[in-house]
Amino acid sequence: MSAIELRGVAKQYPPREPGSLPQDLLRGVDLVVRRGEFVAVEGQSGSGKSTLLHVLGGLDREFAGEALVLGCDLRAVTDAELAALRHTQIGFVFQSFNLLPALTALENVLLPDFFGDGVPDAQRPAREALDRVGLADKARARPAARAPSPGRWWRGHLCSWRTSPPGTSTRAPAKERSTCSGSSTGKE
Numbered sequence: 001m002s003a004i005e006l007r008g009v010a011k012q013y014p015p016r017e018p019g020s021l022p023q024d025l026l027r028g029v030d031l032v033v034r035r036g037e038f039v040a041v042e043g044q045s046g047s048g049k050s051t052l053l054h055v056l057g058g059l060d061r062e063f064a065g066e067a068l069v070l071g072c073d074l075r076a077v078t079d080a081e082l083a084a085l086r087h088t089q090i091g092f093v094f095q096s097f098n099l100l101p102a103l104t105a106l107e108n109v110l111l112p113d114f115f116g117d118g119v120p121d122a123q124r125p126a127r128e129a130l131d132r133v134g135l136a137d138k139a140r141a142r143p144a145a146r147a148p149s150p151g152r153w154w155r156g157h158l159c160s161w162r163t164s165p166p167g168t169s170t171r172a173p174a175k176e177r178s179t180c181s182g183s184s185t186g187k188e
Helices: 049-056 079-089 105-114 123-132 150-161
Strands: 002-013 023-034 064-069
Touching: 002 049, 023 049, 049 064, 105 123
Parallel strands: none
Antiparallel strands: 002 023, 002 064
């Protein structure tokens, strides 16, 4: 199964000013990304990179064409199924690290686990992730304290999808998860 399949994806924004034309950001995008492939999206400002990522993350479902992520038609799934897909299979890495200043580094890493079904013994993999990026000694520090540099906090943000890259999940290690519901399929 492909991780991502786009067929004829198009996205148009309404005119910015009365009398001007609509803005086409995505024009018939076809793309297949297989599991395990690494793809970089680059281009000039305003070329549609963020729009494409919003479509792929299910954040924007108002587009023409077909978008499948891990076999899920992003417009056909319910909001609850899409939320489960995002929680278990899709990782977002933002330019700004979006950490909550009132929480410690460890609590920020654990935050995604408070949604959905949770993760048994979540603190162990969270601490291991912080250790892998050189932040084990900052687990109790808060971003507002600015103890680590912004670059170190960004590495802490990456730990929040410590369970594996999108498309795999250690939330149910011995089973594959349903790509649309987040529940186990029972396949070994």
